[in-house]
Every structure is written in structure tokens, then in C-alpha cells.
Amino acid sequence: MAQAVEGRTPSGPAGFRAIYERYSPLLVPVLAVFTALVLGALMIGLTGGDWLAAYIGLWQGSFGSPRAIADTVVRSTPFIICGLGVALGFKAGLFNIGAEGQLYAGAVCVVVVGTVLQLPPVLHIPLGIIAGALGGAAWAAIAGILKARTGAHEVINTIMLNYIAIRLTDWLIKSKTPYILGDPADASGARTRFIADSARMPGIPVGDTTMLHLGILIAVALVFLADWFLKRTTVGFELRTAGVNANAARYAGISVPRTIVLAMALSGMMAGIAGAGEVMGVRYALNADFFSGLGFDAIAVALLARTNPIGILFAGLLWGGLLTGARLMQVRAGLSIDVIKIVQALIIMFVAADQIVRFIYRIPQRRAGEETMISKGWGGG
Amino acid sequence: MPERRRGVTRRQIIAGFFTLLGLLLIATNAGGLGAADPTTTRLGFGVPGPVIEVPTTLSLTVIGVIFVAAGVLGFVPASEQASTPALWLSGVLLFPTVLIWAAAGKQTNVITMVSETLRLGTPIALGAMAGIWAERSGVVNIAIEGMMLTGAAFGFAAFVFTGNIWLGVLAAIALGGLISLIHGALSITFKTDQVISGTVINILAIGVTGYLRRQFIVDSGGGRVTLPDITIPGLSQIPILGPLFFVGKPIFFGMLIIVVVTHLVLFFTRWGLRTRAVGENPKAADTVGINVTRVRYIDVAISGLIAGLAGAWFSLETVGNFDDGMTAGKGFIALAAMIFGKWMPFGAFGGAMLFGFAEALQTRLQILNVQIAGTPVPNQFLQVLPYVATMVVLAGLIGRAVGPAAAGKPYEK
Numbered sequence: 001m002a003q004a005v006e007g008r009t010p011s012g013p014a015g016f017r018a019i020y021e022r023y024s025p026l027l028v029p030v031l032a033v034f035t036a037l038v039l040g041a042l043m044i045g046l047t048g049g050d051w052l053a054a055y056i057g058l059w060q061g062s063f064g065s066p067r068a069i070a071d072t073v074v075r076s077t078p079f080i081i082c083g084l085g086v087a088l089g090f091k092a093g094l095f096n097i098g099a100e101g102q103l104y105a106g107a108v109c110v111v112v113v114g115t116v117l118q119l120p121p122v123l124h125i126p127l128g129i130i131a132g133a134l135g136g137a138a139w140a141a142i143a144g145i146l147k148a149r150t151g152a153h154e155v156i157n158t159i160m161l162n163y164i165a166i167r168l169t170d171w172l173i174k175s176k177t178p179y180i181l182g183d184p185a186d187a188s189g190a191r192t193r194f195i196a197d198s199a200r201m202p203g204i205p206v207g208d209t210t211m212l213h214l215g216i217l218i219a220v221a222l223v224f225l226a227d228w229f230l231k232r233t234t235v236g237f238e239l240r241t242a243g244v245n246a247n248a249a250r251y252a253g254i255s256v257p258r259t260i261v262l263a264m265a266l267s268g269m270m271a272g273i274a275g276a277g278e279v280m281g282v283r284y285a286l287n288a289d290f291f292s293g294l295g296f297d298a299i300a301v302a303l304l305a306r307t308n309p310i311g312i313l314f315a316g317l318l319w320g321g322l323l324t325g326a327r328l329m330q331v332r333a334g335l336s337i338d339v340i341k342i343v344q345a346l347i348i349m350f351v352a353a354d355q356i357v358r359f360i361y362r363i364p365q366r367r368a369g370e371e372t373m374i375s376k377g378w379g380g381g
Numbered sequence: 382m383p384e385r386r387r388g389v390t391r392r393q394i395i396a397g398f399f400t401l402l403g404l405l406l407i408a409t410n411a412g413g414l415g416a417a418d419p420t421t422t423r424l425g426f427g428v429p430g431p432v433i434e435v436p437t438t439l440s441l442t443v444i445g446v447i448f449v450a451a452g453v454l455g456f457v458p459a460s461e462q463a464s465t466p467a468l469w470l471s472g473v474l475l476f477p478t479v480l481i482w483a484a485a486g487k488q489t490n491v492i493t494m495v496s497e498t499l500r501l502g503t504p505i506a507l508g509a510m511a512g513i514w515a516e517r518s519g520v521v522n523i524a525i526e527g528m529m530l531t532g533a534a535f536g537f538a539a540f541v542f543t544g545n546i547w548l549g550v551l552a553a554i555a556l557g558g559l560i561s562l563i564h565g566a567l568s569i570t571f572k573t574d575q576v577i578s579g580t581v582i583n584i585l586a587i588g589v590t591g592y593l594r595r596q597f598i599v600d601s602g603g604g605r606v607t608l609p610d611i612t613i614p615g616l617s618q619i620p621i622l623g624p625l626f627f628v629g630k631p632i633f634f635g636m637l638i639i640v641v642v643t644h645l646v647l648f649f650t651r652w653g654l655r656t657r658a659v660g661e662n663p664k665a666a667d668t669v670g671i672n673v674t675r676v677r678y679i680d681v682a683i684s685g686l687i688a689g690l691a692g693a694w695f696s697l698e699t700v701g702n703f704d705d706g707m708t709a710g711k712g713f714i715a716l717a718a719m720i721f722g723k724w725m726p727f728g729a730f731g732g733a734m735l736f737g738f739a740e741a742l743q744t745r746l747q748i749l750n751v752q753i754a755g756t757p758v759p760n761q762f763l764q765v766l767p768y769v770a771t772m773v774v775l776a777g778l779i780g781r782a783v784g785p786a787a788a789g790k791p792y793e794k
């Protein structure tokens with residue numbers, strides 16, 4: 001194996017080669033993004049669009065001005081936090097597609113705390129975040145408990161919970177007899193009442209419409225917290241052990257069902273916090289069409305970063321940037337925003353099937369232990 | 382996987398559920414037994430057909446007593462021989478119970494209900510067959526949702542541009558097969574984790590179909606035409622069975638045929654034997670000269686073709702248009718149906734019909750304007766029914782259903 005790797009590395013000074021081999025895993029996501037953008041340009045060109053104008057618009061709309069950067073950061077915050085949640089699940093061998101439903105569950109709790117209570121901001125804001133965290137954790141724990149007790153696969157259950165959460169939120173918002181969370185003053189009936197001023201996150205206004213709120217700082221803090229939790233705590237170790245080899249974990253005296261429920265709850269807690277950030281920092285209310293497709297986006301971010309918490313910070317920023325820039329791209333090149341969705345899917349494809357990228361760019365094959373292994377059938381028996 | 386747990390068993394949970402439900406039925410209905418003018422539910426069978434008039438409170442009370450009896454029996458240790466059939470009977474009785482309760486004082490057509498179930502179960506059954514083909518050969522396919530969506534979008538686009546709806550169906554099938562080859566390449570050749578590969582396909586499908594819709598379909602202004610109804614002469618005249626199985630739309634018939642053919646091919650042909658061998662023990666299959674990679678590729682392609690047809694059901698057979706995310710999780714519900722049927726075609730068909738019933742019930746309850754405690758049940762609660770049913774079925778059955786041994790594992794020589 002070692003010889004094969006050496007044979008494929010380009011010739012050069014020994015020091016350079018060592019560095020190359022050390023950092024080549026980092027190279028894969030970068031090249032995956034590059035390849036996906038090239039393919040995206042090809043697709044735009046083939047369907048009759050102007051790819052250069054599109055990409056210039058994409059860049060200017062996402063990182064081209066202070067306001068664009070602020071927009072990107074705000075947009076990225078939920079992706080970073082939810083991506084962290086998905087990564088925590090991955091580490092425990094769980095595939096949580098339910099970030100969307102968990103975010104809704106958390107956001108509903110935040111709206112309740114934000115509209116019902118009257119508190120000073122010092123108490124109200126942390127309480128709102130805690131409410132969001134608990135809501136998300138509880139919603140995800142349903143799938144965790146079902147997995148631990150009956151072996152029902154979390155992929156199907158978290159998706160079902162997404163649809164259930166969306167429908168129930170819709171009812172909470174739109175119910176008119178009686179009004180539950182809906183705002184009688186809002187004629188369209190598409191949102192909840194606004195939360196109290198004391199529950200709104202402080203932030204720096206950038207431009208007329210953008211508020212760079214506290215959420216990104218929370219996201220960064222959570223990134224380091226998650227890193228520390230996974231690497232330095234007993235529970236984090238148990239979680240990773242159960243994810244790598246459930247039988248070994250059981251032999252070592254770790255309760256695997258308990259770990260599964262805990263990992264799902266932590267994963268959902270993150271999504272709930274992201275929901276809190278969106279309600280308390282951006283919209284100050286909850287809409288029925290709040291965040292569609294977030295579950296898949298969160299998985300994409302976690303995969304792109306290879307479940308590394310620090311990497312998720314950058315992967316989330318890239319994700320938010322692509323979506324933020326898409327609007328200007330649409331204006332400049334007259335293309336639908338869905339082009340970006342395709343580019344994002346291609347990125348994930350190349351990250352997941354890294355052999356393609358490694359083959360194109362002659363990067364050494366991955367070593368044992370670098371791959372992410374999730375599926376173990378449907379957990380019967 | 383789950384460690385043998387202490388405390389309550391699954392049987393006790395089911396028994397408890399029926400006991401509680403039975404007590405609830407008795408408590409809410411026994412009081413109205415002596416009423417001078419009892420409410421009745423009229424159950425119709427076909428439009429010019431017999432109508433059975435059932436006294437609502439009496440029948441619900443009787444069913445409640447049966448539930449309680451079965452439930453209590455389920456708690457008695459070592460009574461499996463008697464309690465298992467009793468609990469199954471209770472499970473089957475749930476269907477008429479819901480209908481009698483929901484249509485109290487009104488009339489409801491049972492035949493329509495069953496045919497709606499068959500119709501709404503069609504994409505789920507097709508998706509379950511797609512799942513069976515892939516998983517029987519050892520490839521977990523959670524991309525059925527994405528393949529359906531792709532089939533629905535491209536099938537509709539092909540219909541709009543060619544004007545021929547049958548070409549649309551063909552395009553849907555072809556695109557389903559094509560996108561399944563990406564799943565094959567990722568999970569078989571590149572040995573990517575199969576759940577991740579499936580998720581990639583699902584994300585890709587959302588992006589590509591959305592792009593297709595906004596860039597091309599929206600402006601074209603076609604559509605609103607669906608596949609024609611077909612009545613099979615002669616057979617459709619059979620009372621009750623005729624209107625159920627011999628009148629319908631083409632993809633519905635296609636589904637019935639595919640279920641039977643899947644069963645025959647899987648269990649009575651050489652190809653089926655090879656598929657199952659590769660799914661259970663690829664190493665052994667390889668040793669006797671079966672090309673594992675080739676078998677898996679072809680089976681995943683078959684899976685994609687069927688999922689593409691299921692996609693055509695949405696856009697070309699039912700709605701006559703394409704909307705973003707119109708498959709609404711049916712691909713995942715199909716997987717639950719597959720697990721329900723223990724990876725057997727007819728069992729999966731049964732599971733699909735169970736979920737089809739949940740869908741049909743949802744619309745029926747909306748029409749009947751069901752009330753609980755004097756207030757109408759919000760539509761959103763009814764819309765949740767199929768998803769909750771999926772979770773309950775999955776939780777209740779999966780521990781006992783064991784899939785193909787090699788599903789989920791890439792084959793390394």
C-alpha cells in the first residue's frame with residue numbers, strides 16, 4: 001500500500017512530498033468544489049446561459065461587498081450549526097436527515113418563550129436559546145428512542161418527522177379558531193406573532209436590511225464546543241466508539257441504546273439552536289415556509305467537511321455564500337437559483353465519491369479509516 | 382441490533398393499545414345504546430350496489446369489547462396461541478371501525494374507499510418494488526424518492542415538448558434508470574457509502590428538477606392532461622372485484638403486473654436466484670462464477686426504471702403537471718412498505734396498500750368533515766396520518782424483519 005502511494009505521488013523534493021501527503025485529504029473537498037463549479041459552468045453554457053456573468057454575479061453577491069459578506073454570514077449560520085448536529089450524529093453512526101423538522105420544533109418553542117414571557121434581555125435571550133435547544137432535542141430524540149428500542153432506521157423516521165413537524169407548525173400558525181401562535185393582526189396568516197423586543201438578539205446593522213446578529217458567534221462557540229466534546233470528554237468518546245463499532249462499545253460496557261438516544265438528542269439540539277438563531281436574530285417570527293430542504297443541506301455541509309467541526313465552519317460559509325450569491329447570479333445571467341442546487345449536489349457527489357476526484361487530480365488513495373461508513377442495513381435482527 | 386430489553390415487550394405494547402382503544406370505544410358509545418332513534422352508518426358497496434346500514438353505537442361497542450378481550454388476552458402469559466389471532470383480528474377490525482366512526486349518520490362508499498386505496502398505494506407499491514430489486518442484490522436504495530422526482534419531472538417535460546403522453550411515460554422510465562446508474566456507479570464502482578450515495582441522488586434530483594421546471598416547463602404552459610382511463614372488457618363486469626382491479630389508469634395496471642412479475646422473477650428464475658445470492662452472500666456468489674458487479678448494476682438499473690415509472694404516476698397519471706417536491710416523501714414511505722413486507726413483493730404490496738389506505742382515509746375524513754369533541758379536526762392533523770402510520774409500522778415490525786444480509790456493504794473482492 002505504501003509503495004503504491006509513493007508510486008503515484010509526483011516527483012519533487014522530499015519535504016514537499018511529505019507536506020503534500022499530509023494535506024492531500026484537505027485538497028479533496030477543495031478540488032471537489034472546483035470540479036463541481038466547472039461542470040456547473042458547462043451545464044449553464046449548454047443550456048444557453050452566460051456562465052461567466054453568472055459566476056461573477058455569484059461571487060459579487062456572496063463575498064463581493066461588506067453587505068454581501070454579512071448576508072452570507074447570516075445565511076450560513078444555520079447551516080454551520082445544523083451541519084455540526086449532523087456531524088455529531090455521524091460520529092455515533094447515525095444519519096440524521098431531520099434537521100429541518102428539529103429546527104421547526106425548536107423554533108416553535110422559541111416563539112412560545114419569546115411571545116409569552118416578559119423578561120429582561122439578559123435572561124430572555126439565553127432562555128429562548130435553551131427553549132430552542134430543548135425543542136429540537138426532544139423532536140430528534142423520538143427517532144433516537146425508536147432506533148434504540150426497536151431498531152427502526154433513523155433515515156426514514158427523521159424524514160417522516162420532518163413532514164409531521166412542518167404540518168403541525170403549519171397548523172399552529174394558521175389555526176384561526178382559536179389562534180394558537182398565529183398573529184391576528186397579520187391578514188395573510190403566514191406567520192406567528194412577533195417575539196418580544198427583549199428576546200431579539202443584538203447585532204450590527206450592515207446596509208439597510210441586513211443585521212449581523214449574535215448567531216454566528218454562537219455558531220463558532222458551538223464549533224469549538226463540539227470539537228472539545230468529541231475529543232476530550234468521556235461521553236464524546238463513548239459516542240465515537242459506539243459509532244465505529246457498536247459491538248466493541250457494548251463489550252466495553254457502553255450502553256449503546258443510551259448513546260444512540262443521546263447522540264440523536266444532541267444532534268437535534270443543534271438544529272433547535274439554529275432555529276432559535278433564525279427566529280431571534282433574523283425574522284423575529286416563524287413562517288410556515290421557513291426552511292425547506294435544510295435537512296439535506298445540513299448533511300451536505302457535514303459531508304463536505306468530512307464531519308470535522310472546524311471544517312464545518314468553512315463548509316457552512318461556502319454553502320451560505322452559494323445561496324446568497326445565487327440571487328445576484330439570477331439577476332445577472334437570468335438563470336434559475338436551482339443552478340446552485342445542482343452545483344451543490346455535484347460538490348457532494350464528488351466529496352462522497354472522492355475516488356473520482358483523486359483519480360482526476362492524481363491524489364493518493366485514501367488510507368484506512370478516512371472513509372465515512374454510515375449504513376449498516378436497516379438495523380433488523 | 383437492539384439489546385434484549387427488559388420491561389415491556391412489543392406484544393404488551395400492542396395489547397395495551399387495543400385495551401385502551403377498546404375501553405375508549407365502549408366509554409364513548411355504550412351510553413348511547415338505549416337511545417330511541419339510534420344513529421346509523423350506511424356503508425355502500427358500489428354505486429348501484431347494496432347498502433348496509435349499521436347501527437353506529439352498537440357496532441362500535443361490540444368492536445370495543447373485542448379489542449378489550451384481545452388486549453387482555455395479550456397480557457396473559459403463555460396465551461400466544463389464542464391471543465395472536467385475536468390481536469390480528471383486532472388489527473384488521475381497525476379499518477371498518479374508522480369508517481363506521483367517521484361516517485356516523487352519513488353514507489360512505491366502501492368500494493370507492495378501497496379503489497382509492499389501490500390508486501394512492503400505486504406509487505408506494507412501485508417504489509417498494511424498486512427497493513426490493515436494489516436491496517435483494519445488496520444495494521440499499523434510499524434514492525427512490527429522488528428517482529421518482531426525476532421521472533416525474535422529465536416525463537412531464539417530454540410530454541410537454543413532444544405532445545405525446547406515452548413518450549412522457551417512456552422518458553420517465555428511462556430517466557429513472559439513468560439516474561439509478563449514478564447510484565450504481567457511486568455505490569458499486571466507487572464503493573461510496575450507500576446511504577450517502579442515495580442522499581446525493583436525492584439532493585441532485587431536487588436541484589435538477591427545480592431547474593428544469595423553472596427554466597423550461599413553467600413557460601411552456603402545457604399539461605393538465607392525464608393518462609386515459611382503461612376499462613378491461615368483460616372482467617370489469619365482475620361485481621365488486623371488477624371496478625376495483627379492472628378499471629383504472631395504465632400505471633396502476635403496470636403496478637399490478639410488476640408486483641407479480643417481480644415475485645416470479647425473484648423466486649422462479651435463474652436471474653432471481655443470482656440476485657438473491659449476491660444480496661445474501663456476494664463472496665459465495667462470486668466463488669461460483671456470478672459477476673457480482675454486473676448483477677448489482679443491472680438490478681439497480683431495474684430499480685431505477687421502476688422508480689421512474691412511479692414518478693410518471695405523479696405527473697402524468699394523477700396531477701397533469703409537475704410541482705417541486707411533488708413526491709412528498711413517498712419514496713421513503715415505499716421503503717417502509719418494503720420493510721413491512723419483509724422484502725417480499727406481495728408483502729410489500731400489502732404494506733403499500735396500508736399506507737395507501739392512510740392516504741385515502743385522510744382525504745375521506747376531510748370530505749366527511751370529522752369532528753372530535755364538537756370541533757372539526759384540523760386538516761393538518763389528517764395530513765400527518767400517512768407519516769405517523771409509517772413510523773408506527775416501522776417501529777412495530779422492524780425488529781422482526783431481517784433484510785438481505787449483504788445490503789449496505791460494498792463488495793470488496
